[in-house]
Amino acid sequence: MHEIIDKIRNELVQNSDENTHNSAQRFFKEKIKLYGIKNATVHKIAKRYFEMIKEKPKSTIFELCEILMQSGFIEESFIACDWSYSINKYYEHYDFHIFERWINNYVNNWATCDTLCNHTLGEFLMKFPEYAVNLENFAKSENRWVRRAAAVSLIIPAKKGHFLNETFVIATILIHDKDDLVQKGYGWMLKAASESHQKEVFDFVIKNKNAMPRTTLRYAIEKMPKELKNFAMIKN
Secondary structure: OOHHHHHHHHHHHHHOOHHHHHHHHOOOOOOOEOOOOOHHHHHHHHHHHHHHHOOOOHHHHHHHHHHHHHOOEHHHHHHHHHHHHHOHHHOOOOHHHHHHHHHHHHOOOHHHHHHHHHHHHHHHHHHOHHHHHHHHHHHOOOOHHHHHHHHHOOHHHHHOOOOHHHHHHHHHHHOOOOOHHHHHHHHHHHHHHHOOOHHHHHHHHHHHOOOOOHHHHHHHOOOOOHHHHHHHHOOO
16 A cells, blocks of 8 residues: 555655745745645645545554655645545544644644644544543643644634633643744634634633733634724733
């Protein structure tokens, strides 16, 4: 099955473009590995090759995903994220530790973090909500991407009205975090939660706004009515 990885990599090279490479790099503060391919093209490649492996055992698909994640190339990580999410109906309890390992060992930029955690891990938590407590350990990690993962894994579930208490727990742990990408991550989480629980999130923001970075505050209240936003932004 590993020959499929070689075919994917050859196709990624063929579709690479220097202008796209240079343009994409500007979205990241850190230097990242990338071929330079538009996201739409990457997702088309992922979908086409998934058709060739979709009947394989989940363990085989996850093994291929891990090989792609290990490369460090952002386009390969996107393909791994697409594939791991595509088999979400087969998730089982012990898969959490696979996703945790990927986050700890291979995630090295905000785009891979968000793609993996919004979809693959977010869907896993919807299916097995008892694992959300593990995000508290994520939020205490020394790894900035693991801390961001603690927040962004809850974004889609929170938008649907789930995990409100867990959202506040994670936000409280991260409230003094100095990393701007972590600040934006948990602000985004609060914003998502506000779509179903506006009052509760607004009350949390008002209670904690003196401790919360202004970046986080702006993210958290972005979807709220103007009068609430104006009130929240008043400095005490």
